[in-house]
């Protein structure tokens with residue numbers, strides 16, 4: 001049976017990414033060697049890395065005074081690498097969900113952390129607003145898309161201090177102005193590549209301002225000096241990321257994908273709002289274009305397992321909500337076509353008629 005994969009991460013990637021990477025694992029660039037078996041310093045792989053960096057710059061319009069790194073350790077390692085490299089005395093954090101909480105806990109190991117605003121009291125169902133960013137903090141950290149709670153910051157924030165953004169689950173999904181950020185990072189496994197590579201986009205001038213010594217592997221400057229090859233980078237995920245970026249460029253780039261993402265999300269939210277069995281959990285103005293969270297309406301709570309089973313019988317995979325929200329979450333990243341979203345919508349409509 002054809003599967004419709006709504007997994008939150010690792011998640012659906014473009015078919016081209018999967019196919020081209022599978023080919024390169026067998027025979028990379030007609031070298032007769034597997035991508036797994038060659039030096040990361042070989043000319044052929046250096047070309048892959050260079051092209052990936054070039055497409056990052058082109059698609060996101062990254063200014064020249066920024067560096068791009070491909071590291072290991074996931075977004076979770078960035079929760080500590082960011083304060084290690086940037087927090088001298090005090091940093092501000094926006095607490096918009098579970099990943100932000102983890103980032104905050106790590107930063108506390110390095111200095112004073114101001115939690116500027118939080119939506120915890122409403123189970124992170126909205127993006128906190130109406131806060132003032134102090135001018136005396138080393139940086140302000142935000143999570144642009146809250147993968148678990150299905151909320152998203154839809155526009156860039158103005159700030160006089162560097163903004164550090166965890167964009168693990170919405171990078172390349174919408175237009176952003178990189179020049180408004182000091183640092184952007186994310187794990188690749190939501191919208192870009194298989195797990196194993198973490199991208200970091202850094203404005204060079206924000207580095208070198210802390211007085212502590214930093215172990216080499218955790219030091220952005222060392223990775224930049226070594227062209228993201230201080231140690232062996234995750235070659236297969238980087239190759240896969242390149243395939244995704246080529247696919248994205250061929251579609252028309254970020255503006256085009258953003259348009260499609262809006263269309264997909266609008267269709268699904270419309271159905272959630274219309275269907276008497278379901279309701280959305282996120283504040284309407286903060287609804288994520290990437291992770292659509294919904295639960296059964298109170299009077300139909302007992303149908304939750306039935307809908308889960310019904311969806312499974314239609315080939316729908318990965319819609320179980322995170323335990324902290326319950327219900328359902330459909331992750332509709334870039335690689336999910338509108339037709340797949342429609343399969344879920346039809347299942348919701350059919351299930352409504354049956355009940």
Ligand SMILES: *Cc1c(COP(=O)(O)O)cnc(C)c1O
Nearest residue numbers: 074075076099147166168169187
């Ligand atoms: C998945 C996710 C993370 C954690 O990523 P890892 O690569 O597993 O460390 C962090 N932040 C956000 C917003 C995520 O969606």
